Amino acid sequence: MTLLHLAPADLDRRGATHTAREIAHQPRVWSTVQALVQRQRAPLDAFLRPLLALPDLRIVLTGAGSSAFIGQCLAPALLQQLGARPGLRVEAIATTDIVSNPAQCLQPGVPTLLVSFARSGNSPESLAAVELADATVADCHHLAVTCAAEGTLARRLGDRDRARVLLLPDETHDRAFAMTSSFTGMLLAAAWAFEMALPPVEALGAAAQALLDAEADRLSALSDEGFDRLVVLGSNGLQGLAREAALKMLELTDGQWVALADSPLGFRHGPKTVLNDRTLVLMLLSNDSYTRRYDLDLLRELRRQGRGRVIALSTSALNADQALAADDVLLNLPANAPDLGLAPVALVFAQCLSLLASLKLGITPDNPSASGTVTRVVSGVTIHPLP
Structure with a gap:
């Protein structure tokens, strides 16, 4: 198995075999999960x-x-x-x-x-x-x-x-x-x-696989550009996804990247001060037509102000007055797909970016916490009896 042009022997040598495999096999695993739920x-x-x-x-x-x-x-x-x-x-x-x-x-x-x-x-x-x-x-x-x-x-x-x-x-x-x-x-x-509305699992898997196949060069270039701060922005349920994407970067770089998540509207209220020339911003654009207006307002504002680099992840090209920039990521999903359907596909991009950032820093992604500060299953928790 290869992921992002990384050969199996290289992944093994750099302590990334499990992480890479578990990112790469998601399009196939999703079909297995759906079949299990159907049974x-x-x-x-x-x-x-x-x-x-x-x-x-x-x-x-x-x-x-x-x-x-x-x-x-x-x-x-x-x-x-x-x-x-x-x-x-x-x-x-x-x-x-x-x-x-x-x-x-x-x-x-x-x-x-x-x-x-x-x-x-x-x-x-x-x-x-x-x-x-x-x-x-x-x-x-x-x-x-x-x-x-x-x-x-x-x-x-x-x-x-x-x-x-x-x-x-x-x-x-x-x-x-x-x-x-x-x-x-x-x-x-x-x-x-819960029988929630989603694109067909075949469409989700195909979109994630297309991203893995097409975005390797872009992801590799981003990991080489010297960023050390990541901001991930999403509205409604995509804000939860933004928090997960930010956590992946924080975990896999052992805290050497600062990672922050917020909503596009909330970001202006103080957190925006994190932006500098070493900041990478990922914006998860909502497919809800009303919510998307607010997402696009901030996208335009950030690009106009020019602090950090901003990449939008979107299921469709934007309006003529706000076309996708050359390095934005187009997710191969229907333009009317619910935001919940965007979530697993967009997260694959963030997972790959975090893996490459980890490797760039010489960290072993399968076990990134060199000090043992954090562990795979949390430890050190005392459950106190109710009074």
């Missing part, structure tokens, strides 16, 4: 449909780190899909917030579906959030989306009456430090489980 359709429907019919249901999408950002990508689109019902809520709340502030995150008298995203299912906060929800909420149900059959989360919820485990194929269980195929796999699995 699980009947039991998923039996579990989800009675809950989704509850007029006052609260859906909490949760996880820690990258897994929390999956919920942030999904929440706006899921709420829109389920429609305006006075008592219905869809919220993305990190397990790290639930564990430290259960009284402010959980509502005892409200029927709740806790959707937990977990690559390994062994993070202390993921396990504690489930137990706190059960202890606090009288009518609590669980959907766990995880990549590890042997993980504690899957084992604990596997035989509970009010729980369902959606176990992804083993290919999604990343062996590298950073979440890549596990992130996109869990994102898409949950979207398909």
Whole structure:
């Protein structure tokens, strides 16, 4: 397997074999994930449909780190899909917030579906959030989306009456430090489980593969240009994706790149001061025609001011008065694709950029934290008993 013109022997020598493979195999793995969800359709429907019919249901999408950002990508689109019902809520709340502030995150008298995203299912906060929800909420149900059959989360919820485990194929269980195929796999699995609108999986895979094939030279050139700051901007659910993209750069460069994520409108309110000549800005342009106006306003502003280099990722050429620049990235997806469909394809670009930046710095991407400051499964967390 080669990725971005990097040969297998070179990847192995530089400690990048797992990361590269797990980025590269995503277009194929997505089809496997969808087939798995389709096989699980009947039991998923039996579990989800009675809950989704509850007029006052609260859906909490949760996880820690990258897994929390999956919920942030999904929440706006899921709420829109389920429609305006006075008592219905869809919220993305990190397990790290639930564990430290259960009284402010959980509502005892409200029927709740806790959707937990977990690559390994062994993070202390993921396990504690489930137990706190059960202890606090009288009518609590669980959907766990995880990549590890042997993980504690899957084992604990596997035989509970009010729980369902959606176990992804083993290919999604990343062996590298950073979440890549596990992130996109869990994102898409949950979207398909809730029957959310997406382009066909063949179109998603083809767009990601076309990007991997066509953008190697551009990505390599960007990694050679001396940037050490990354800003990723996205609106609505794409803001969650922006946070994941920024985290990938921070993780894989062992903190040597400063990485920040925000919304296009929010970026003007202070965070814009991060821009300098060594800043690379990735703008994830929304396909929502109204939201896109605000995205384009900032894109024009940033290019006019000329601080840093700005690359837009878009599914279509822009209007004649704001054509895509030569180094913008055109995603091979329909111009009317929902933003949730843009997310996994656009993330492949950011993952590749982070991998190349890591290699450029002489870091081993499969295990980038030379000091051991961070670990693949978080450690050092004490779960304190409730008072």
